[in-house]
Amino acid sequence: MSKVLIVAEHDGTTLNASTAKCVSCAHALAGAEITILVCAADASAVAAQAARLQHVARVVKVENPANEHLVAAVLAPQIAALAGAYSHVFGPSTTFGKDLMPRIAALLGTAQVSDIMAIESATRFRRPIYAGNVITTVEVEADGPIVGTVRTASFEAAPEGGTAAVESADVNVDLPAHTRFVSVSAAKSGRPDLQTARRVISGGRALGSAENFSLLYRLADKLGAAVGASRAAVDAGYAPNDLQVGQTGKIIAPDLYIAIGISGAIQHLTGIKDARTIVAINKDPEAPIFEVADYGLVGDLFEVLPELEKLL
Amino acid sequence: MKRILVGIKRVVDYNVRVRVKPDGSGVVTDGVKMSINPFDEIALEEALRIRERGGAEEIVVATIGPQDTQQQLRTALAMGADRALLVEHATPVEPLDVARVFLKLIEREQPFLVILGKQAIDDDNNQTGQMLAALWNRPQATFASRVELADGKATVTREVDAGLEVLEVDLPAVLTTDLRLNEPRYVKLPEIMKAKKKPLETIPLASLGVEPRQRVKPVRYEPPPQRQKGVMVKSAQELVEALKKKGLVA
Incomplete structure (x- = not known):
């Protein structure tokens, strides 16, 4: 046993x-x-x-x-x-x-x-x-x-x-004093937690700026979804590190994952392959993300996002 | 001498699409490009920057592996490391034994800082730095995205699930690197020539008094289940209709 x-x-x-x-x-x-x-x-x-x-x-x-x-x-x-x-x-x-x-x-x-x-x-x-x-x-x-x-x-x-x-339980062991907690900066977004959310919308470098990420946040709030990001978007400073999805970020398994402007590097795909349904929206029809997507839409995200916001 | 010890692992290059051998006995590595584990390059770059700021005098890189691993150590020397140690061993060594070997190297080299990558991109174990810090009975600051050294202490910003955590640790300590700590430099040709003359010492693993043992034995390798390729839709409207039909959105 x-x-x-x-x-x-x-x-x-x-x-x-x-x-x-x-x-x-x-x-x-x-x-x-x-x-x-x-x-x-x-x-x-x-x-x-x-x-x-x-x-x-x-x-x-x-x-x-x-x-x-x-x-x-x-x-x-x-x-x-x-x-x-x-x-x-x-x-x-x-x-x-x-x-x-x-x-x-x-x-x-x-x-x-x-x-x-x-x-x-x-x-x-x-x-x-x-x-x-x-x-x-x-x-x-x-x-x-x-x-x-x-x-x-x-x-x-x-x-x-x-x-x-x-x-x-009482534990009598010497505890080290050599390591001290200073602070943690947790972004309080009010949105669902990325690791447990049933729906997640992620943005990639194609969003182009931190300001444009707000398009994503608006759609996420309409859907009650958490927001994620590709490594490229985090590296570029468009989104904070705790939103990163992938091999070295968070591995998630939502019911619905919507990837917007994410090409789909293997390191990103490893973080989402347990998602029940994957939706990909990308300008490049050759983007590897379409290989794993259940629904793919080739298009300019700056046109598709406002449409989605209206329709949902 | 103010010394930093940096760990280097030889791995299948980041850009190679790995394949499982047809009989499931392993991963194809014959004829595949090998490189320094990317997180270890970041570890070395951080050490170089600390030395360039005057915070260290010598940088020693160390690896465990067969003689072929010299290539990666030469690259590390070309990036700017001062000396290299090749702990020679023909077969893979598990994280606990890697940590035991590095503890021996620490006793020999007396570094004030040890920097390792947070994980190797082959086994994705993410264990060695934490195990080394435990055996050494010293602090660990893993997944570092910013490091400041002053007065015998390191203030380290760590990338954690909640956001960014800051720890203060007394030196000596073990750091492990995350992706955004720095961007490693490119190696220039004159440095590659110079690196050939830098000291590279081979140490048989057995001479360190560590006997590696396989505790986690791979019995089978297989490719992951593939996702079925889905359908392409032509418009946002069509997409929303499809998602509604599946009950994924209201």
């Missing part, structure tokens, strides 16, 4: 949706007993949310003022101290999990499997490599618990309706 410890991602008050996706991944392990670990200064609100997820047996709180901001170097020794009792330690393949999980694995002297997209057995997993152009199946012979990050776009969120017990 597998005993899985899932490291919760949260902002101090709200459990991130990526955690419920890790639960679904862990639940795919036969007979898994799932524990969610919440490290925070005050973990009560987040722990209560975690306890409501189905398939979760137990929620463990580790409360410490040092956990107010989730700093990998501070969290890793606390989690490693608890990890020995588990067969698997999972975190989301978000920037939070990517930063933290390898540090835990190294403290445990064990290997990590990154971006788990499917579970074949307790030791066998599928994961993408080469920007998703190759899928590999790996068999793990770990020297301790198997540490893994979960590719969140590959799993549905575990539903609510659970009633897990919440308990507290």
Whole structure:
């Protein structure tokens, strides 16, 4: 039987949706007993949310003022101290999990499997490599618990309706003072979160300026959609980095993805290939984005966007 | 000597469309163009800029691989690195063992800063920098898009899902680079000639006391499922009608 410890991602008050996706991944392990670990200064609100997820047996709180901001170097020794009792330690393949999980694995002297997209057995997993152009199946012979990050776009969120017990754990380890949180600038747009939105509209370099991105925002608001961007658009300064979709940005799986003025480099396509329906609007009929689009429209985005806004 | 250690990995070039071998035993690499991992080029560029500002005196680049990897180290020397270390090993080495090797190099070279790419574009693991920082018991600042050094500390802006996070870390520390940290310079011909005379030392991996072991064994490689090519519509009107019919928009 597998005993899985899932490291919760949260902002101090709200459990991130990526955690419920890790639960679904862990639940795919036969007979898994799932524990969610919440490290925070005050973990009560987040722990209560975690306890409501189905398939979760137990929620463990580790409360410490040092956990107010989730700093990998501070969290890793606390989690490693608890990890020995588990067969698997999972975190989301978000920037939070990517930063933290390898540090835990190294403290445990064990290997990590990154971006788990499917579970074949307790030791066998599928994961993408080469920007998703190759899928590999790996068999793990770990020297301790198997540490893994979960590719969140590959799993549905575990539903609510659970009633897990919440308990507290004391962890007595020295915490480093060498790494200090200074600030985080989170753009508050009021739009749906890019990683969980059912609809996403993304713009590329063809938008031409940050001002023109507002055309996209207007359409997104009409559709209740999140806004994304290609790397080229972010590099050009048209959109902030947290909107980037692709191999090194966010990997998303919305029901509807509308790519506007995006040519479709493989690094971008790897971020959207789990979308249910892809729409591409581009001036260039040869753009590679049309190879993966369910609906393609060749046209000038500055003519098509206002039309769409009127029609929707 | 104020020294920066930079990690270099030889990978299939960014522009190559990789193919799975017909028997699923691996990825075709014979006759394929190999290059420095793009994130590692950014790591080296950042180190060079720090040296150019007077923040470092020597830049050492290090890689693990077969003798062929010399090509990428020569390129790094041509970009401006002062010395190169080739930790020789014939087969691929996993991130945990790469971190163990780099810890040995740190003990030898005593850098005040180690800069690595956030991930290699072949395995996409995104592990080595974090593992190295853990084994070294030093700070990590991953996915860096801006680095400022002063008074034995680094202030690092990181690209995170929420936006931009700023961490302050004591040195020595491990940084891993994100795409927008800088734009690596092009190598000029005279520098390529000069790089041939720069020191490149080969160190057998076994001599470092690290015994690499494969813990994550690939058993099968396959291409991803292909999306069906869809339909082309002629107008915004036709597009909206199609989306409404599928219930994707109201």
